[in-house]
Amino acid sequence: MLTREGISKQHLNSFDEFRENGLQEIINEVGSIDIENAEYPYKIQLGKIRLQRPRMTELDGSITNITPAEARLRNVSYVAPFMLEASVVEDGKILETKFIHIGDIPVMVKSTACILVRMAEQKLIDHGEDPSDPGGYFIINGSERVIVGLEDLSYNKIIVDADKVGGKIVLKAKVYSSIVGYRAKLELVLKEDGLIVAKIPGSPVDIPIVTLIRALGYESDKEIADAVSLVDEIQDSLAGSFEKGDVKTSKDAIVYISKRIAPGMLEEFQIKRAETLLDWGLLPHLGKHPENRKEKAQFLGEAACKLLELKLGWIKPDDKDHYGNKVVKFAGQMLADLFRTAFRNLVRDMKYQLERSGQKRGINAVAAAIRPGIITDKLNNAIATGNWGRGRVGVTQLLDRTNYLSTLSHLRRVQSPLSRTQPNFEARDLHSTHFGRICPSETPEGSNCGLVKNLALSAIISVSVPSQAIVEKLYEYGTQHFTDVTDDVKRDGTRVFVDGKLLGYYKDGKKLSESLRELRRTNSGIHPHVGISYHATDQEGSTKRIYINCNAGRVLRPLIIIKDNKSLLTKDLLDKISNHLTSWEELIRNGVIELVDANEEENCFIAID
Structure with missing residues (x-):
């Protein structure tokens, strides 16, 4: 199995998924750019993408294809130009279309974008490569960098937990709702008097769950209780939440929420803010449109049901260290976050350039307004330094080439985002679900012990499958x-x-x-x-x-x-x-x-x- 799949398959799968689907999805999120001129407004429609073969520009301006070995020896980056199809649209008619170079993307060695992919052993030797090198790393300015796998809690999953707050045990249900490029945490808390409140990003106050479900379109008490559960004991436990809720219709519930999150503003602005919160801030993975609200109400009911089952002692609190509640993020997801911000910056810059230039228009003006350096520099700098923005450092590391085994070990390493300075005993412990997934003995000594792990040789990282x-x-x-x-x-x-x-x-x-x-x-x-x-x-x-x-x-x-x-x-x-x-x-x-x-x-x- 290892000879077929290779040691660094998880990195290659992740990068290939990003190259084939992730990039196009990020472009489609933007879709088109409106250029607002005084004389003739037009828009630029973004289409398909094309990644060319890795190459570099020589000092005399000529372009040559390069191999990873050459990139290492000449201290240059192993990158491939990234072409984007752009069309100028005026009054609904496409005037002209062209593939424009928008930047260079670092290529993972031995991925499908690399020229070494599926090369015979002798040919690899001719290219100055080691045939048994597993690939799975990037070459930036001649140094080999690995994006280390990052462990994270599972998304879109209701995790119930009993926390100690000031000597009292507080029951909570958490959901990290995540869609492409955006994640929002929803937390339900069971108060002592039986009231369940929801903490939503974007709302400074806790909102009672009955009010929230009502705002999502379930009007009668029976509908709300049925959304949680039809079992009598659980419906009885909801009594505390119903007694505190004094709003009776969906409209009143939205007004109640709007007054809490935007006090002192005009009423129509308040309502707009509340509706944006319900559609964007609350469980975005279920959709961001008003027609998804019933589904969100149903999901909130399920979260409340799980919380009440925990209170009644029917289920046990979820174990955060269980490997079923964890996912491991590799190069693909990390690069997608980076590319998204870089591409948005590029679009903003291009819009500014085109609106300022005024008279010139047409596809050549668009090509001139694009600065490929925005994407190229952002990706190269992040991989070269390991600074991923938003305070995340050490995401990439210099590939350990002490000997062949240390290279293999480094390519199968997984980091935990937890702080190195706190004890976190449970997180550092060996868990029964690590069996066959995480190597039980390979972990550093000292402050990283148990937080830096290595994938077992038999472990495979799942790929994304359309549902x-x-x-x-x-x-x-x-x-x-x-x-x-x-x-x-x-x-x-x-x-x-x-x-x-x-x-x-x-x-x-x-x-x-x-x-x-x-x-x-x-x-x-x-x-x-x-x-x-x-x-x-x-x-x-x-x-x-x-x-x-x-x-x-x-x-x-x-x-x-x-x-x-x-x-x-x-x-x-x-x-x-x-x-x-x-x-x-x-x-x-x-x-x-x-x-x-x-x-x-x-x-x-x-x-x-």
Whole structure:
């Protein structure tokens, strides 16, 4: 498996994903630029992108293609020019179109943008490269830099926790809602008198949850209680929240929120601010339009339900150090954040130049107004120094070339964002979910102990999978959307989540999870990296949940499937593998080996031997 995948596959996958999809998504976010002239306003429509082969400009102005070895020897950066299709549009008509150079992007060695990709061993030697070098790093000004993997809490996932505040235990539910380039933290707190309040970014005061759900469009008390749960004990626990809530209609709720977040402003501004808060600040991963509000209300109900189940002792607090609640971010996600700010700066600068120049227009004026240095310098400086803006330092490190093993170790390193100076005993401890994912013995001594970890050789980092096909499969299997579900399925059924969105309800969650796993094993439209985990407790009336995760950055480990007490990896298959007649990917496709993340492992029986 390692010979096929390579040691630094997680870096290469992440960078390739950024190159193929991430860049285009960032361009599409901007879409078009309006140039407002006094005489004739026009707009620039941004289209497809094209990354060319890595090259450098010589002193005499000529352009030559370069190899990584040459970049190292000549102390230059290994970068590729980035072309963007731009069209001038006037009165809805496209006048002219051209690919314009907007900057250079550092190329990861051995990624699909690199010229060494899929080169034969002898050819690599001719190019002055080591054939067993794994790649996965950048070359900036001749020095090799690695973007070290960064551990982070899972996004879009409700995590309930019991915190000690001043000797009292306070129950909280947190969600880090994240969309491309923007994340917002929502926190629900259960007060002593039973009132649940929500802390939202952009609101200086806590808002009672009943008021918040009402503002999102659920008017009657029954609708709100049903959004949380249909179980009597949980509805009884909501009494404290209903007694304190004195607003009765959605309009009043929005006015209530607007007076709290923008006091002293004109009423229409207040309402505008409140609606922006509901659409943008609250759970942006569910959508940023007014039509997503019902879904947000439903999600808030689920968070409140989980919080009340914790209060009743039906579920245990979530473990922050469980590897199922963690994702690891690599070069792709880090570069996307950087490129987004750089590209926005470029667009702002270009708009200013074009509006100031006035008379000149047409595609050549646009090309002249673009300064490629904005993107090139920002990316190069960040990778060269490791300063990622917003106070994040040490994101990149100089690749450790002491010997071959230290290089491999450095490419599989993972950092935790926690402070090095505080004890954080639990975070530094070895956790049972590290088994097969994180090396138990390779960690530095001293202040970094347990915070800097290394991926196990068997660990694989999941890639991002589009969830559309899975959502269709779920509805095909009979999942009912939360708007048209019957009460008994809602009460006794299983809540189905895909990437943190509540999709609906299904009668028998255990059966659904088994059917989906069977589809994944038989290679029937579900990617092997998708995680399917079913959570239920023995408590009567507690909610059953099934989580389907398609996000990148989860740490997976390969396991051999056992059917009828027999291992599916037979001696014949092992012989075929050793004779190179079958490959590791084929074993996964044929359902002999399965990639399991830490959440799904909770549903598995695993034999050690």
